[in-house]
Amino acid sequence: MDNWQELLVDLVVIAVFIGGIAQFRTPSGARRGNITAALAFAAALALVVYRNTIAQPWLVGATFVVGAVAGWVIAERITMTRIPALIALQNGAGGGASLLVSLVELGRVSAADDALGIGFALAGMLVGGVALAGSVVAAAKLENRISSRPPQLPTYNLLLVLLLALFGGAAALSLTITGLDQPVALAIAALSTLALGAALALRVGGADMPVLISLLNAFSGLAAAFLGVATGNEMLIAAGAMVGSSGTILTLVMARAMNRSVGSILTGAQLAQPASGAPSAGAEGAPVAQENAAAAPAAAGPPDALRQARGALAGATSVIIVPGYGMALAQAQHEVAALARKLSQAGKLVRFAVHPVAGRMPGHMHVLLAEADVDYDDLYEMDAINDDFATTDVAIVVGASDVVNPAAITVADTPISGMPILRVHEADTVIVCNLDSRPGYSGVPNPLYQDPKSILLFGDAKESVASLIGEHAR
């Protein structure tokens, strides 16, 4: 810090950033907070440019414009169903920037320099590299470019330790050698952080994605904060710390909503279940599915089930809709919203109950339903609505299994035992619009499918929901 006036100005900028976060309570507050923080960001950029002489202003300006235009155009044009992947990629870009900045910083120092600064630059490089590679893998999984099933290698932990050791060794070497070999050592260190991030993210599968995304969010913030200490920039430290806090909170909220520890999610510890078929397909899941189908209520043939479901809805005065990842997968949010509007126009009380880990990122269902024009005040969080299922006529499950699986309460020693669920089974009637009766991501069979109060509309959720309204899916 050059003098106390500069520090004071920095603290004001930091306070404005915090003011932006403080407004995140309601949608309109979020809009204002977003603008507030963007202004603080502009001020921080202006301060750095004003206080320093940029040696290559045209290059810096041009690269900024390229990144900014690309970021703006993609963010404005992308469809809402692809938002999770875009957010992961944006996060990865931030982590990648931190990785590159620390690389250059480290290339300029030698071991004779300030050890603390070097240590923090190395930490920034490690966390930034993990955030970059982890986010790219996460984005690929969210777009279904690569399988969401985690590879099961008995030596996975050993692999992670070896990569970490490789990073440490190469980093230490880069400080002690000079000349042409130093960039090589730094490059090896950087590549090992990327491999580490990819390995970490590959092992987290399907329904555990919200935890991974939140954790990577925290990492990109921490990378910035570490770089801030390394370069002595207070605004970097504070902004990075905010993101670190936010990502940490989201990670803990998601893990708590699964009743699992962050460690067990990252190591895929509870996923080595014999019957763990992914919701989409899987040979192991098939026998269970047939068994379930055979045991399903005999009256639940498709036309009968549809008639029953329409009848139940016609006679209902209160309805709760529970969306899950299947709704996102089938892109059924518009049909779901149309169904809600129709029921609501018929004078019924219609509400949405959203489990914290429904979908593939924190708040995933809310964004999709908001896009389909569902009113913000109709979206209820688990604790706010769970007691109301018992007094509700019809619960409609759209593409959700684990988060409504009563086995979490009634059966001990399953991967979801003790996980808080939405208690749809307490409603008088449950209409299930899932693809099939295969278990959800956890692999635990769902007793809802055998419950006599359940009406099963298996198949594409978009079509099932549309048929409930009496329309064909668009």
Next chain:
Amino acid sequence: MSDILLMLGIFAFTSVVSYALISRVPQRLHTPLMSFTNAISAVTILGALLLFTEEATALAIVLGGTAIVLAAFNLVGGFAITGRMARMFRQ
């Protein structure tokens, strides 16, 4: 590095204050919150700018320039998508 205590103090203070504030963000806004904080994490662009205040090798310029592209993508894209989502929520 005589400022280390000040820097760690700022880190600790902002972490605690943000933790308290963000704990009260409703779940319904978790996705916008995430993209919002994502945009803020692009603050690493300040570090990238500072790289260009010293004499730089060609390699450093290429890496630093790439860092600015990535961070600007994260920064502008993050605020844009957050605004888009926040506008989408009807009340």
